[in-house]
Amino acid sequence: MDNAVKYVSAVGPLRVVQAMQPLLYKSAGTAMVVNISSNCGSIGLCTTDREFDYYMSKSALNMSTKILYNKYLEEKKIRILAIHPGWVRTNPGNERAPFDPYEQCEKMRLVFENRRNSFDGVIFVNYDNEEMPW
Template sequence: MEYALVTGADRGLGLGFVRQLLLKGFTVFAGRYASDWQGLSELKQQYGEQLHIIELNVAEDASVMEASRLVALHTDKLDIVINNAAILGDIEASVVDELDFDEMLNVFNVNTLGALRVSNAFAQLVLASGSKLIVNISSEAGSIEDSTRTSWFGYCMSKAALNMQSKLVYNRIKEGGGHVLVLHPGRVQTYMQGKLDADGDFTPDRSAIALIEMMERQLVEVKSGARPELMLLNPDGSQRPW
């Protein structure tokens, strides 16, 4: 049996990951932050004990540690951890406007440190598995070379920092056979701006399917003894500049 953990699983891409992993037979631990969304509850009715819903706020140390305790009650391994939870923050203010630095700190705390909290809390379970894979959902917004924006400070900087964090994590866990994937999910139809972004190129499930296929290809390479280079990847598997 294979086990996966998904953060930010209430809706959008996170819920898409949960649904697609369940279809593939994984036992999934879904980190729930917004309990007023019903998608996870509907999947729970369908999949029963194959899905475990856990309350998880990646911005809080205590919440992450309690989630790790609960997961360890059910399994001694996690094949895949998907750090998906993220917030957008202010995308309008530029350097000539009034900037809310506390808000930027909150975005950084969720998008960058939140992923690190989770990877830190679950690293031993990941390294105890056969797959040993941590997946960080980054963004083209974190690419310094490709950047053309004049705002989005919190989001862009937090995703660039997530990319560096991914490298630091990989440098350590590769000693135990672990690997990290850093993925740009495409422009997904999500609610990150407070309403559905219907102009997105990908539905959550379409993006999740493409990204899980990349995870599967990566695992085949790793299990064959290859050591794929860490890079920021698009949904089609092509590389983006850091």
């Protein structure tokens, strides 16, 4: 397993949240942490038989998102969310991807605004604000 993939996708975001926690608590309103996940992190949607590193690291990211959500739920001061941006044209080799990165960023921004103060138990959504299966 490629450790770089594991650390960038799973461990890195958790370490950032832990380091930023004091600043998140100082937010004037509800602070929000958004983890960029993927449908590849959904065990319920998994159909692949390869790419273990990426899929497993996104599943680990989803688990850390859920644990952080549970941690901050009672005080309702920090909102935790994981979002699947869709297949986006980001790197060479993704030219066939249907989504423009800038358009997807705007869609995701709208989701963030919609979910900022919602503590309804929905933690993993897609770019259209539809709940994703774990």
